[in-house]
Amino acid sequence: DTGVSQDPRHKITKRGQNVTFRCDPISEHNRLYWYRQTLGQGPEFLTYFQNEAQLEKSRLLSDRFSAERPKGSFSTLEIQRTEQGDSAMYLCASSLRTSGRAGTQYFGPGTRLLVL
Amino acid sequence: KNQVEQSPQSLIILEGKNCTLQCNYTVSPFSNLRWYKQDTGRGPVSLTIMTFSENTKSNGRYTATLDADTKQSSLHITASQLSDSASYICVVSPVSGAGSYQLTFGKGTKLSVIP
Numbered sequence: 001d002t003g004v005s006q007d008p009r010h011k012i013t014k015r016g017q018n019v020t021f022r023c024d025p026i027s028e029h030n031r032l033y034w035y036r037q038t039l040g041q042g043p044e045f046l047t048y049f050q051n052e053a054q055l056e057k058s059r060l061l062s063d064r065f066s067a068e069r070p071k072g073s074f075s076t077l078e079i080q081r082t083e084q085g086d087s088a089m090y091l092c093a094s095s096l097r098t099s100g101r102a103g104t105q106y107f108g109p110g111t112r113l114l115v116l
Numbered sequence: 117k118n119q120v121e122q123s124p125q126s127l128i129i130l131e132g133k134n135c136t137l138q139c140n141y142t143v144s145p146f147s148n149l150r151w152y153k154q155d156t157g158r159g160p161v162s163l164t165i166m167t168f169s170e171n172t173k174s175n176g177r178y179t180a181t182l183d184a185d186t187k188q189s190s191l192h193i194t195a196s197q198l199s200d201s202a203s204y205i206c207v208v209s210p211v212s213g214a215g216s217y218q219l220t221f222g223k224g225t226k227l228s229v230i231p
Contacts, residue, residue: 042205042221043160056218091159104150107159
């Protein structure tokens, strides 16, 4: 399967704990995006990378959130000192940017986080 | 503020029937508009993509239309199947190079196809 993969698929944690999610994009894609989606809402943009560079971060991305893409391939999203409001589906997507066109974003299956 | 509004919020139809989902947006200028299908508990999957100069795009039983003047798009599903039950999300992309690339997502229309 050469699609976008995310790990874990589900995570239950206690308030105050740190969690880390991983995303493996489609191998030739140079852009990688993180979104958060709550029930009944569309995805909300968090941040994106072009290769290893983090080019944009949403205001939703508080200081407790950090994302990395150290080698321009997989990415991690860490949430420190989790709060109940962090409970959501965290989606990763990737795309191939060529000649000024961003390309279609292909989404992974998501990581569903529940903070107790 | 860029917004994407979808209607109806939810829809129930009988298997085999047609339906049309609506999307109104205020993103301007915009680069392209996409419709995604999202099954429960899974990531969205792209159905169609249209630039501002395109009026219609088909993908099997899915046909998307775009009116850039009125800033409206629709997704028409013909001969619905049980597997069409999902949320359908309208996504508008701003013109690249104008600062933020950020996509604007609608909240989606939850479609239920019943036998």
